[in-house]
Amino acid sequence: MKGLLLRLSGLDADAESAVRVIGFFDRLITERAGLDALVRSTAELAGCQVGLHAPGQGLSLRADAGGGVTAGPRPARAAVRSLEGGVEVWVAREGAPAPLDDMLLERFAIAAAVLLEHSSVPLPELGDPALVELVLSEAVGTAERSRALHLLGIGTTTPLRVLATTGDMAGRSAMLGDVRAVLSTKVPDLAGGFGERVGIGVLLPAIDAAKSWQAARTALRYTSDSEPVVWWERLGGLALLAEQLDHADIAALPDVRALDGLATEPDMITALDALCVTGSVRQAAAALHRHHSTMTARLARAESALGFELDSASGRFRLHLALMLRRLRDSSG
Structure with missing residues (x-):
């Protein structure tokens, strides 16, 4: 499917090609595809970068053709179609627009409006530890993780570390198994002796918190009574040994x-x-x-x-x- 829009445009931007584009988005709507799937599939169809911005839900999704869905703003060069509530969809093509780009944007916008309604899966109440679990889960899509961050008051691009600790710690946290995960935009002062062991994950944009959580758990494995606090960045090659x-x-x-x-x-x-x-x-x-x-x-x-x-x-x-x-x-x- 990658680049299908360009191939259709190269043949003829006629009614038949337009119908195929309409059918593509209709299938996504009928199947109630997730927002990640909508953005990823649209990028593959267009053969270029596309995105969806829904500030009311804390969503700012983008994808390259053949790539995964990530969070981030739209490029300045993008063609934009606006919807109600500040929602936008966009297509950022290098060079001149393809003949079917207007049709693509229109149907992308319609599908986004419909699927935003379908995707409003009930999320935990603000401050609920389940939101932290969603942020750290590798099983959820970028859209769900973005919404959870939004409800926690954290931007998707905010620099963030995840801490893994055997004790209690203030902040946005949740118990995952026998380890407490803490989302931290500023690591607390642990120099005076925290009393428990703490693994400190790598600093990443909040949307990638799951990777920082994995690093924090690795760092926690290297702690001891004499070294109760371990930073993942300071492990060097020892971090690799934990995997190998x-x-x-x-x-x-x-x-x-x-x-x-x-x-x-x-x-x-x-x-x-x-x-x-x-x-x-x-x-x-x-x-x-x-x-x-x-x-x-x-x-x-x-x-x-x-x-x-x-x-x-x-x-x-x-x-x-x-x-x-x-x-x-x-x-x-």
Whole structure:
């Protein structure tokens, strides 16, 4: 179907071609297609970028020919057809308009008016956590996600991070399983100690919040008592490892097996975590309220089990990697 309008126009912009365009949109209306499907199908038909803007519902949808539906404003060059209530449909073609573009815009506008009525699926009340679930769901279309953001008072292009936490936190949030998801346009100050673990997702336009939620959950898997807050951007290659390694792969690593053996000694893993976070034995001892000599003796036992020294940058890096992988293995994923 891609570019069908151009092929019809190239043959002859006659009544038969117009009827085919009308029939195309009539089928969408008869089948009560979703707004995502309307915009995507129209872009494929036109062979260029098209869009739908319905400010009253918080919708600003656009699609390229052959591409998915996204949120965003219309280009300045677009041909526009206005409807009641500020609703607009538009077509942005490079170069001269096709002979059937006027017909396309007219039928696109009619279909949009009808389907906007059909698509008014009841959404949760303002502030309902179910709205947050809709925003983060990968199973809903761009139109549903846009409307949910609109009801939450968040623009589709507003920069936003999603936080994943094991505790409670103020803001627009919902419990998803045993993790609380929080939509945040400004990350709260966590430096003073939040008391719970927090994974902070990547900063993205609000319409892409589902991707930030996935990143936040990955970051949460790397948290510990010594590192209760982890930012996804700071994970680097560790973020990729979370996708590529399964529990068995990690459990088979010699360094992780050695840590499993050391974990039978009370507070040993906590001490090793503290060493990696602080960078020195003295600071790690202070953070854990232990005497320096006690910490030194504990780390000596750890070095014997691990088979490498911990007083060098390379040794601490290797230890930190093993600790992070162990957290990843033991997390729920």
